[in-house]
Amino acid sequence: MAHLLNTSFASSSQTFGGTPISHRHSSFLVAGAGSTSRLRPRTRAFQESFNFNGVEVVKRPLLCASTFSMGQTLWLISVPFAQASESIKYNAVYEEQVRSGDASATEYFELGAVMLRRKFYPAATKYLLQAIDKWDGDDQDLAQVYNALGVSYVMTGKLEKGITQFETAVKIQPGYVTAWNNLGDAYEKKKEFKSALKAFEEVLLFDPNNKLARPRRDALKEQVDMYRGVPVKSKVKSKEGDFHALSINTKLVPLVF
Template identity: 55%
Template structure:
């Protein structure tokens, strides 16, 4: 049975539709009633042109918003179908380590974190692929633990991720975030500094490192 390919990044993606409302003004031919309204009558074509442009822009926004809503529905449906088929493969004992990973990522997206932990840990136990790619599984597991406020477990998972893939900037940033939640400021700063070694322009790491340096300096005195 073919299983739709669902990557962890797609499973974690969030889409927020935009909502817009339009109002329309009515113009009356007042010049026909009183010559004093000639200027208003002459300006009316221009006002109508501006109004049409305005409404056209709003319709474009509404169209884009509708597109996002439809896309959100399609993504949700795709995830539901993928989860169903992947769970069938798990029950039959045919699921690969990559499929456990995909199913775990889907459960993270659906905020079923206990199930996510279960499938991601099974993916790790059964992993037969490249060790650097396994870092992504540990990162997803860390995110799932983090979402449950299990910061100690999240730190362990993130540490494993960056040990497998030292240049994994996202993993270092996530590790720093989890360490901050545990108020381990110095270790968190080290994690962000390491992220900056591999990506000096990373805004998240740079911003957090700046704040933590000030905090660590204050604690020294």
């Protein structure tokens, strides 16, 4: 369905439109280099590459990687899109099927993916939820819908909901490294560094050479080790009023509030 037939993934080290992807900040993807996911797509094959409103889409047989740039974070989402020259036509067909009530779960997903690429996140969320509600296909394919929904939530600031979708995706498909990468990035944004570290370590269990997860794992491991042993902040009462104090620690370490 959504992103791979022969597990021929878009490498995280390749360039999109001549611009290298930053490994340090790259995240939120649906197909990563060396993924062990065994999803079996069922939609039409795609062949070419095009750029739409600054969103680079790389097309291969049943593989489409779309990047969303937001701040310093690069979100990579692999989704099935229509041929560039016929995208408007296909979108109109999907929308008409939705209006008539004849849209399948796959068509809801494809329309949601189009809305996601266009950054119409509320619409993307709506269609992806409908795809999940109507789903009658393989659970491994369904994991991709949850992953895309997670990205849509996070892009609209609903970080907790996004995390829930990524966790659902990896529960359905434990070897889904791109959802693990997304989960790690979401936890890092939430400043839950131990959980982020665990997610990136899961990626490397399935794909030891994953170029997105390895530098993130290394940086987080160093950070978690540095903050280990920092005392819990406690509230202390004084004559001057309430204030927060830290117990004295012989090892000076930076604190994050």
